[in-house]
Amino acid sequence: MKNRRKSILAFTSFIVIFALLLNLFSMILIPKDNKMSKTIRGFYEEKKNSLDVLFLGDSSMYRSIIPAKLWKENGFTSYALGAPSVRTYALYYLLEEALKMQKPKVVVMEVNCAFNDHKYSMGNKRKIIDHMKLSMNKINMIQDAAFQFSLTDKISLLFPVFLYHNRYNEINAVDIAETFGSPMNDTKGFISSYKQKPYKGKTNYMRASSQAMFDANSKKYMDMIHDICKKNHIKLMLLKVPGAKEWNQSKKEAVELYAKERHLPYLDLNTNMEKNIDWRRDTNDSGVHLNIFGAEKVTMELSQYFRRHYRLKKTTDQEVITSFNKAYRLFNEKRKSYKRPVKTVTI
Numbered sequence: 001m002k003n004r005r006k007s008i009l010a011f012t013s014f015i016v017i018f019a020l021l022l023n024l025f026s027m028i029l030i031p032k033d034n035k036m037s038k039t040i041r042g043f044y045e046e047k048k049n050s051l052d053v054l055f056l057g058d059s060s061m062y063r064s065i066i067p068a069k070l071w072k073e074n075g076f077t078s079y080a081l082g083a084p085s086v087r088t089y090a091l092y093y094l095l096e097e098a099l100k101m102q103k104p105k106v107v108v109m110e111v112n113c114a115f116n117d118h119k120y121s122m123g124n125k126r127k128i129i130d131h132m133k134l135s136m137n138k139i140n141m142i143q144d145a146a147f148q149f150s151l152t153d154k155i156s157l158l159f160p161v162f163l164y165h166n167r168y169n170e171i172n173a174v175d176i177a178e179t180f181g182s183p184m185n186d187t188k189g190f191i192s193s194y195k196q197k198p199y200k201g202k203t204n205y206m207r208a209s210s211q212a213m214f215d216a217n218s219k220k221y222m223d224m225i226h227d228i229c230k231k232n233h234i235k236l237m238l239l240k241v242p243g244a245k246e247w248n249q250s251k252k253e254a255v256e257l258y259a260k261e262r263h264l265p266y267l268d269l270n271t272n273m274e275k276n277i278d279w280r281r282d283t284n285d286s287g288v289h290l291n292i293f294g295a296e297k298v299t300m301e302l303s304q305y306f307r308r309h310y311r312l313k314k315t316t317d318q319e320v321i322t323s324f325n326k327a328y329r330l331f332n333e334k335r336k337s338y339k340r341p342v343k344t345v346t347i
Helices: 002-028 037-043 067-076 088-098 110-113 121-130 136-143 152-157 163-170 173-179 218-231 249-262 292-309 320-333
Strands: 052-058 078-081 108-109 235-240 266-268
Touching: 002 173, 037 078, 037 121, 037 266, 052 088, 052 110, 067 078, 067 292, 067 320, 078 088, 088 110, 088 121, 088 218, 108 110, 108 173, 108 218, 110 218, 110 249, 121 218, 121 320, 136 152, 218 249, 235 249, 249 266
Parallel strands: 052 078, 052 108, 108 235, 235 266
Antiparallel strands: none
16 A cells, blocks of 8 residues: 555655656747737736736737836826737636736726727747646636637647757757746836828718627636636726727717726727827838837826826835836936827827
8 A cells, every 4th residue: 555655645746746847948039029928928027016017918019008108197006018910818717827927906907908809829829828838727718718728729728849859959048047037027018119001091980880899708707717806806997099001980979888888997099099199100011010109109198097097196105116116217328219209198
């Protein structure tokens, strides 16, 4: 009986050690030279319970909201946590992960992801999952049927070493260093573009539209996000940033109905768009995303909105103050090289 117990213990120990080694080699081999790596990994480096506001969403969100500027204008701390083409079911697990480290007073969900009807590629899924720490939340995420992962996908997501093993001869000091702690993300999740590529479509894009519906999983996971916020006494707010190519009146009305039924605040910055965003200059890709000039306008409007609707006290933690002051200084240094003035949005 004793020998059997010893054998079981030895086998279990071997499996655990083997899994830990696979995870370590996976973390070393995962590429860390992309923007999403810095966003996800950088989030883990924020001081525990230091963030007042957490922004969730796809690229529409993190290209439109500048946490460093919100800090300068209002004095509250925030982070733009998202990924390209992200779905609501992925945001749910991102929020679960975030709440292990942070207790934000407000979670702001950008709702474009509720209507994403184009393919959610494996590459975009990996941009989130690869950079999350191994935990039950990550395992549950990989197992969730909404992602439609095959068994092979699940194994490579759990242990990315099986996908990236050919990178062994590319490993450098950055790979090793960032395996044991990534540098803090000084943009706090914001990804900027100074390019200008005008939108040439109709400026009244909000008026003409067909019936819009949430995709199959959106409402389910939005409700789950709502539930976890209520459970943790967090205020949930819905937001839509300007988007000439992907937004319309029908989508706005669908979100308005959802928000009304659940008593959630909803701010749609596409309202009165002709007065707010100059689509000739404020977009970097013909109306899909905003560039830095459009992002500053949106950030200024959010600054005013938060001032009116939320009472967020400025932190007295010197470490956090130093971090966000640095973020704003770096943002401002880059911004100064561009002369075009930015006007405040008026909704």
